[in-house]
Amino acid sequence: MTSKPVLGIMALYWNDQKQLEEIRYFKQLSVLGRELGLSVIVFTPEDVDHSRMQIRSLIYDVRQGLWIRKWTPFPDVIFDRCRYQPNKRFEMLRKFRAKYPHLTYLNRPLANKWIIHELFSDDSVLSGYLPDTKYYSDFSVLSRMLQKHKTVYFKPINGTGGRGILKIRGLGSKYVVQGRNHRRTIIRKQVLTKPSLNLLMNRLLTARKYVVQQGIQIELKDGRVHDFRILIQKNSKGDWEYTGGACRIGPVQSITSNLHGGGRAIRMDSMLLRRFPKETAEKIKDSVEALSLQAVHVLEKKYGQLCELALDIAIDRHGKVYLLEINPKPAREVFRRIGDKEAYRRALLRPLEYALHVYQSKHANQTADKKDNAS
Structure with a gap:
């Protein structure tokens, strides 16, 4: 293998054809990594031969413009891009990290939305930014939240992309409901009785847990909802920096x-x-910037080092800022969509620059230890 430091991007296949959801992003990291002096491999826990301590990696050949398979040693640094899946693939990820805790990871797994909410609720700064949120145990939780707030959101504690979320508003003895199922298909606005709503919620609850969250008025004049995606990342020195923000409609x-x-x-x-x-x-x-820095401070204190974090922010009509949720495996597509080339390039480069920083710091410490032992 090349003498360059090796960054291993760890992902999960999203179907039985062994396709990767972020393959375009991994190609970009491979090309930019080469420019920085990093070799980049892509692998999943399924690609690891534990007996041989080898990985059947995907490597992007820049000259040919093709992905190739090649057996490689374990990488020097691992960038975990594994997003939650309610299946055996995610269990394989957990087993991999448990088996190889000594490997150098850029980021650590975080807990689900409810546990993170409880963690942030205990922080004097972050607690002021959180919408009222309750763990859903039965229908009485929803009833109490609707008595307190005009509108609530019914959200899975795991998962991303808006899957399985309902917006619920009380209407006398009935409920106005709309949302998305777990395939992201839109559930159009409808008026349901309590038994009908219960049935819909129970379908979503299958093998999943939920929270009920205070609804915040984020509709624009045309009725479309909006929020803000904020990205904060570590730089080439290992310090947190605000990368950018965008509005999503x-x-x-x-x-x-x-x-x-x-x-x-x-x-x-x-x-x-x-x-x-x-x-x-x-x-x-x-x-928002101060909130972002405090969030990563609290998370790293609890879970260990991270390399980037996205925050979904809502701002009500009075200018009050709410932290809706966090995403430790964020996309950066939003910056390309708004035409912010500088923020987009920063968002791509910073995990690579931070990986080099981590590798070089580890190498320097190992060299210092050898000198101390020799003396």
């Missing part, structure tokens, strides 16, 4: 703004200035 009749669900993106500044005076917009941006 959901499609018609969607309760979520996710790009995968058909949403579109515009620049964060444009939306803030459309909604607020310039001075208020600047204060909101400062508040």
Whole structure:
């Protein structure tokens, strides 16, 4: 293998044809890594031969423009891009990390939305940004939340992309419901009785756990919902830096703004200035940046080092900022969509630069230890 440090991108296949959801992103990392002096391999826990301590890796051949398979040793540093799946593949990931805790990882697994909510609730700074959220144990939880808030969201504690989320509003003895199922298909607005809503929720609850969250008024004048995606990453020195932010606007009749669900993106500044005076917009941006830094501080203290984090932010009509949820395996497509080439390039480069920093720091420490032992 090349003498260059090797970055292993660890992912999960998303179907039986062994396809990878982020293959385009992995190609970009491979090309940029080569420019920085990093060799990049892509693998899943299924590709590991534990007896031989070898990996049947995917490697992008820049000259040929092709992905090739090749047996490789374990990488020097691992960038975990494994997103939650309710299946055996995710169990294989857990077993891999348990079997090889001594390997160098850029990021650590985080707990589910409910546990993270409880962790943030105990922090004096972050607690002020959290929407009211309760763990769903039975229908009485929903009833109490609707008495307190006009609208609530019924959200799975695991998963991404807006899957399995319902928006529920009380209407006398009935309920106005809309959302998305676990395949991201839009559930159009409908009025349901309590038994009908119970049936719908129970279908979503199969093998999943949920929270009920306070609804925040994020509809624009045309009825579409919007929120803000914030990306914060470690740089080449291992320090956290604000990479950028963008506004996501959901499609018609969607309760979520996710790009995968058909949403579109515009620049964060444009939306803030459309909604607020310039001075208020600047204060909101400062508040969001401070919130981001505090969130990663609390998470690293609990779970160990991370390399990047995305935060989904809502801002109500009064300018109050809410932290809706976090994503430790964020996409960066939103910056390409808004035409922010600088933020997009930063978002691509920073995990690679941080990987080099981690490798070089580890190598320097090992060299220092050898000198100390020799003396």
